[in-house]
């Protein structure tokens with residue numbers, strides 16, 4: 001189901017002239033779309049996205065089916081006619097009413113509650129349950145569905161700037177920025193030395209099986225840490241791409257990540273907070289050891305933290 005359909009499931013249409021409501025796919029005559037209420041008919045109907053106005057433009061319903069209606073389809077047909085016998089269209093426009101809030105007004109919060117409840121969407125459930133600021137959960141969710149505006153995605157929206165990664169000379173994509181770029185690879189290497197976690201291959205790997213051998217409690221804290229890492233890479237990339245800042249050192253990005261970790265740990269359960277503090281310190285020590293010979297100076301940490309604070 002695409003995002004538009006997921007959002008539309010969060011509300012229903014008050015039908016006026018029927019020109020904005022899909023007969024089968026939207027919720028309008030009852031609390032479920034007709035496609036779900038009469039699945040056998042929906043399977044054989046030709047125009048699955050027909051609007052209510054189009055279907056009611058004929059004195060008989062303007063519907064065409066690929067097969068003869070008989071058996072259970074005939075039962076569904078009669079039930080549907082019964083349901084539709086009360087429907088009358090008017091001259092006013094169709095109105096979409098959001099069900100997530102009592103007042104019918106859309107909010108991001110009610111949208112993610114809705115998305116959380118979509119069955120078979122374990123990944124979303126995991127994400128929205130993380131104890132992180134809402135802004136970060138939305139960022140992670142967009143990352144998982146490949147929708148953050150990396151340069152390849154910007155180009156799809158007819159953006160005509162350079163496609164080159166802000167840190168190296170290869171083209172930027174989500175996978176490149178967070179896994180393939182030298183910046184990402186170096187950070188994953190530090191994580192490997194510091195936390196003994198092998199390098200993940202993709203976002204889905206991270207959300208899925210990565211690190212699960214250490215137990216479900218650990219996995220939740222781990223996802224929050226990785227959120228801080230992704231956020232640090234993303235903010236650093238934005239500064240280079242759009243604010244003409246110099247490319248940060250790997251250690252600066254790691255300190256930016258540990259800054260967010262310390263900041264967000266207050267949202268975690270008390271027993272996890274200490275764990276996060278220790279992990280942050282280990283990450284910093286290992287980062288400094290690994291990159292001690294790469295020209296990093298001690299004041300870079302202060303610069304990195306200042307940059308983080310200004311982005312709060």
Ligand SMILES: [Zn+2]
Nearest residue numbers: 165167168181
């Ligand atoms: Zn790169």
